Amino acid sequence: MRLLTASFALALPLALSSCGSDEGSSTSAGTPPPSEGGCPTTPVDVVVSVDQWGDIVSQVGGACADVTTVVASSSVDPHDFEPTPADAAMFDGAQLVVINGGHYDEWAAKLAASSAPDAPVINAVELSGHEGEAGHDHEGEAGHSHEGEEGHDHAGEGNPHVWYNPMVVNEVAEAVTAHLKELAPDAADYLDERHGEFENVMKPYNDAIATIRSGAQGRTYAATESVFDDMANALGMQNRTPEGYQAASANEAEPSPADLDAFLRLLGDRGVDVLIYNTQTEGSVPEQIRAAAEQAGVPVVDVTETVPPNTESFQTWQVGQLDALAEALGVPA
Structure with missing residues (x-):
């Protein structure tokens, strides 16, 4: 985010003010209905950099993913986030890492490389096809005002806010499912079922986009x-x-x-x-x-x-x- 805030001109059905929960918490709100039974094998340890993706990872992983989201607070700008040793420790032993990419959360890419070098990394901006172009707008999160600060030349760079790209949301969910199945092959059927449930839960989102597109x-x-x-x-x-x-x-x-x-x-x-x-x-x-x-x-x-x-x-x-x-x-x- 950046130099901007206000009250609502159109009331949303949600109280929109920012991220989901405290930093370092596991995000699982709004997951699809649980699949029949628990995970048939040991759950995969997954670390997610920001909560825009944490809930999606929890939804597709279900009981077969122990999800830890590092930045899950509206008071923290992921771009400017400076991880503590405790934050870095979250990556120790991670079997899968999910980041936004595009200079939005470079700290997470660095921690994954140093603390979980063997873990595959899903980079949402890479999936969007704009890796190397995308740069964070350095927009301050809620409560952050960056007026008067020295600017950075990011004009012409791609948009890192790819959780607002419906195709990328779907691609991240598919990539998470594929990696979880590789890491926990005995849970393949369970994870396929979770992905099917996720697609069902996504139907109102996809339907809203299609309907609005036809009139907008x-x-x-x-x-x-x-x-x-x-x-x-x-x-x-x-x-x-x-x-x-x-x-x-x-x-x-x-x-x-x-x-x-x-x-x-x-x-x-x-x-x-x-x-x-x-x-x-x-x-x-x-x-x-x-x-x-x-x-x-x-x-x-x-x-x-x-x-x-x-x-x-x-x-x-x-x-x-x-x-x-x-x-x-x-x-x-």
Whole structure:
């Protein structure tokens, strides 16, 4: 995340404020119904860097995956996270590691290499096909304001928020299942069943995307940052965020007065159908942008970068935001 925060313009069915639980906890909220019986073999020790992926890993692994999520707190920016010796110890003995990749959680890749060198690593950004391009926007998590900090040149790099890419979500789930079956071959049938259950639980998410896409093709949006861009692209929406503002946002820099003015004029002229607003970021610039949208009557759709606390599952988090977007666009959800 980065320079942005606010209150809701469209109430979501979830309390969206950030990640799921305390750091270092095992994420299992919202898992599919348990498969018949427990794991038929010794569970696989899995370490996940961030909770955007932790719940998905728990869902597909079930009783055959002992999942530990390192960063599961909205107060921590995964990019800037500095692991303690206790955090590093979580990787000791890990049989499988799941990271986001794309410079979002480089610390996790380093800890996996040093503390679990024999463990396969699933890198979500690599699965997206953008490894080597993607760079974190350095957007601060909830409660983090990066105004005035020295910027970093990340303009033109890929978007690391790939948990908002429906294809990558599916690919990560498939990769986790495949690796777990290799590590626990006696649990292959159980894991296939878990994956089938996961696909069933994903149906409302996939149905919402398909339904909204049919009514949102060509609709326009602007965003205070890039977190939701992959999902908007999957929905066939057009991004009209001023390029200068996007570049400043990617570089963790204040937009120039001209770039900010271009954004405010875009909203004032109702040049987009919706404004996508990350509620987990703070600063006067996004607050100005939100106020301009509200004054002009442009609907504001609140999203978060990380999983809100007390959220049932990854799917309910995502579907809640999709429902809010559908309402803002006036299309079926």
